[in-house]
Amino acid sequence: METGKALETSQRILDAAELLFVEHGFAGTSMRQITSAAGVNIAAVNYYFGSKDGLFQAVFERRAEPFAQLSIRKIDELTTNKNDYSAIEVAQAFMTAAMEMGSNPEYGGLVFVKLLARSYVEPNPVLKEKLPQRYGELTRKYLAALSHALPHLSNAEINWRFHFMTSAMFNAFAGNNVMRLFMAQPLVNARDPQLVAEMLMPFIAAGLNSPAAQ
């Protein structure tokens, strides 16, 4: 049984770790940084989460399930018992899930999307075992919906377009901007999910509906 204070402590650790993992990556973040930022004792991480790996898993899982549920609900709402939905609506479903996640402070706002975008480039071994089952279902649903909405495209090309769509979306919401790296001024501002979605939608919609390559 956990007391109020205990919950507070483990939660402070999760919050601090989440921010630091996003900013500096898993290997680039030490437990001393985390416990110091959380204002808790260095031994608390091992007490609550067993290890640094355990902490990362907890950080991820706290957000993963709400996000998966949200995404799956959106695609189910669109496709269940329907036959006439468009690729744009499929993209919109995913984007709405990301936006609602990113706009909700209870889910950490955009932090989890940034963590996803990072994990995407820098896969953490912890995720390789825990993640696929739940998110595999999510991915298969969106791929099937896209395939249904774009029957003229081969399965291979559907997969590629899903890849392009998610790359653009995740990096856009996470603020991973090539201009941030290449220029002194980033020139775009990713802090407003509503604006990101507005800019993103025409691009994604046209890309998904473009003629087949092969």
Add this chain to the structure above:
Amino acid sequence: METGKALETSQRILDAAELLFVEHGFAGTSMRQITSAAGVNIAAVNYYFGSKDGLFQAVFERRAEPFAQLSIRKIDELTTNKNDYSAIEVAQAFMTAAMEMGSNPEYGGLVFVKLLARSYVEPNPVLKEKLPQRYGELTRKYLAALSHALPHLSNAEINWRFHFMTSAMFNAFAGNNVMRLFMAQPLVNARDPQLVAEMLMPFIAAGLNSPAAQ
């Protein structure tokens, strides 16, 4: 003056470090891993590159200049003394540069594109000082060309579309696939730059030419 053997050693270090930095990130790679993989003594890194930071900078700079030159040449070839080029041709110029880089074993093949894609999400402090000057020029040229080819779009929207385009491109060539993270089978194969470009082109072209959002 460096002897033949010395060059061989520093090059082996660069090759090994490049692969490991791409795979595990800067913080996630130790100098012991690098020197062990390169088959050289642990002290060799400091002898040749001064420090781990110095090594990363050397790893990056070995590829950065060829890639910048290639990209700038492609956009100059398209736009110099011309008025009637399309957004698709601008995208093609960038993609051709990435493809030629990725297909050339002398430039490490796709390794540098992967390093760029990673640096993009996980900015290395070393780059913040060294990179912008050269790549700022590159970015400004492509933005100007896009703006010229898409005069109906505001500067803000041009910047966003360049962001989306480069996100999709870099992740595609680097093989950073959401399906790699979410599913047991990645479903797409990024090893052939020619195929990636073929799949990517219709998507990017349609996205760039899509109507304005605002």
Add this chain to the structure above:
DNA sequence: GTCTATATTCCGATAGAC
């Protein structure tokens, strides 16, 4: 649950022999 103290390992870096 929280803390101090510490065990153990690994890190980047360097001195100095050859």
Add this chain to the structure above:
DNA sequence: GTCTATCGGAATATAGAC
């Protein structure tokens, strides 16, 4: 240029007092 040996510090993790 290459090697061994080692320094000083920071890393994760844990034992045990409170």
